[in-house]
Amino acid sequence: MPATLDPEPVMTDNSKVTRGYSNGHNGASESIKVKTCTNGNKVTVTFPDGEFVYHSQWLHDTRCDGPLGAARNVDTAICAQPLELVHVTSAKVTRNAGRAELNVSWDNGQTSHFPVEWLRVIAPSVASPTNGEKATKPNDLNKGWQVDSLRIPEVSYHDIFDDEDHIRLNQVYLTILDHLLHPSSPGLIKITNMPPPNFEDELNHVNNLNTLILKKLFGSVFAHPTLGNDKSFNVSSRATEAEKRKELPNYDTDQVLLPHADHAFYEQPIQVQGWYILEGTSENTFVSVPASLETLKQEAPELYVSLLNTPVALGRVSGFYGQDVYQMTVDTAVSMVPGTKDFKRIRWHPNFIASILGPYDGYLEARRAQQKFLEIMRRPTHQLSLKLGPGDMFIWDNYRVLHGRERVYDTPRTGVGQTVPEQVVHDKYRALVIELLRGRINDQWLVHLPMHQLREMLRLFQEERYSFTN
Ligand SMILES: [Fe+2]
Missing domain, CATH: 3.60.130.10 (Clavaminate synthase-like)
Structure with a gap:
């Protein structure tokens, strides 16, 4: 790295150096825990730096590892699905090529494998933090400079x-x-x-x-x-x-x-x-x-x-x-x-x-x-x-x-x-980050991910924070 190039985006605010959702865990492999509610409507995932509740239906609607990947058709489009909600029948953390995934099954027979990094970066936008506090969102970082x-x-x-x-x-x-x-x-x-x-x-x-x-x-x-x-x-x-x-x-x-x-x-x-x-x-x-x-x-x-x-x-x-x-x-x-x-x-x-x-x-x-x-x-x-x-x-x-x-x-x-x-x-920013994520995660999971969350996920992969250690 040339001396003139800062390795990370930096704000020289003396009080903080912010880079997404960091909680002080850098480079460590941490365990992930998961539990479901009794009626299968919710899935709670405990990450090393936060715990979030997801709608079972949201996970079902948003999955990107089916035959269509990130694409949708008349059978899978959110607006075209049955009014009756699906329910989770099981959710567990499993290992795939050394990385943690959330393996979810629903009562309609569908199954999906969610990369935990993907779940973590999207959580503040769609899931409910269990500590009752407002989850940190990307724009919380955007305070500018004096x-x-x-x-x-x-x-x-x-x-x-x-x-x-x-x-x-x-x-x-x-x-x-x-x-x-x-x-x-x-x-x-x-x-x-x-x-x-x-x-x-x-x-x-x-x-x-x-x-x-x-x-x-x-x-x-x-x-x-x-x-x-x-x-x-x-x-x-x-x-x-x-x-x-x-x-x-x-x-x-x-x-x-x-x-x-x-x-x-x-x-x-x-x-x-x-x-x-x-x-x-x-x-x-x-x-x-x-x-x-x-x-x-x-x-x-x-x-x-x-x-x-x-x-x-x-x-x-x-x-x-x-x-x-x-x-x-x-x-x-x-x-x-x-x-x-x-x-x-x-x-x-x-x-x-x-x-x-x-x-x-x-x-x-x-x-x-x-x-x-x-x-x-x-x-x-x-x-x-x-x-x-x-x-x-x-x-x-x-x-x-x-x-x-x-x-x-x-x-x-x-x-x-x-x-x-x-x-x-x-387009350039997305293409660059997706290229750097290639080989770590299926491209289909990246298609709908907002830019900041996409960038944050690259950081999580590079830090190896969420490798499976259970
Ligand atoms: Fe100008």
Whole structure:
């Protein structure tokens, strides 16, 4: 492992280093216990770090080791099954190739073998903890960072392109994706040891180092509908670029650019963003959205609720693509994981939020919520300021980390940007973790597993915590 690469997603909050459901058991093989209720409606599994009750029916509906695996048809789809519930007739922990499985039989004759790691990582979402406490969920880790607790992970450019050792390269990519996307990570990394740029290419939006890096990591980058594939977007003081930006008077190259997310006015914003400084120096800023939201929630809970629930209109018109492009969307500033109160995505760009679309009665509070949110983000405790110069390259999660610019120190200054859509990001992260789990567990069990639980399961397998020892 190169010295510049942190082996795990790290939050340098002094009070904790969180990595999922760890209870202090590392690398130990622990026993698993199971019991059923007398009428067969429930199955209770005792893990080394928690005890959970599952619906017998949920286990039956969710099993992935039948003839169809993770797929469903008219006989197995949840919505098409008999109204009468099944009951567990037996449940026991057995061994398969040295690993623990939960062997469950139901009164309809079906049998299934659940990997215990799979049961453990999904438990907080679907099972009931017997200690009566709320089970830890992935988003509990997503507290973000304040400036004094942040250590930006650094990754060497050469490590990303060192193709000789496939296993090692996968580990490098996993580490990078964890740093960017894992709920406990900063969502921001710096690429070091950047090679010298081809100046002409960089200015012409082609073959950029930024694009090369993001394509190497994710396979592809955002395809602009009119610019074509693999073209960077440049923000430059140079005459040809600055001329284009004049069409957007709120977006020129030397004024303060408040913390914002790119693509805030797109129906589907990009998720990962890279930023490379080709020339000039500037003071740039980064802000952790979860941390700012947490402060807002603590200091003004009524404004926090208003910010989360009030839709706004964001839009712009730009002509520099050859013809006028009109783009706008309506959304709340904060999107949650569907059906939960867990943070998923910020959509925030002060320059493009033109109106608050909430009801008349809530307008003044919604307006105050926006002001308070910005005031929090601009505090020295929350807004990280960095002086960036030629060769500096950062990548961040545009859903959790806002970026901005306080000032330009000298010109010509050119920043080269590139982005990656959410779907591309998630497909890559899943594919990488599934490849690393191959040979440990049947792929079918991985199909429906949410991303964070998938990542957590890889950790459990690597720590060998749940090997069968009874
Ligand atoms: Fe931006």
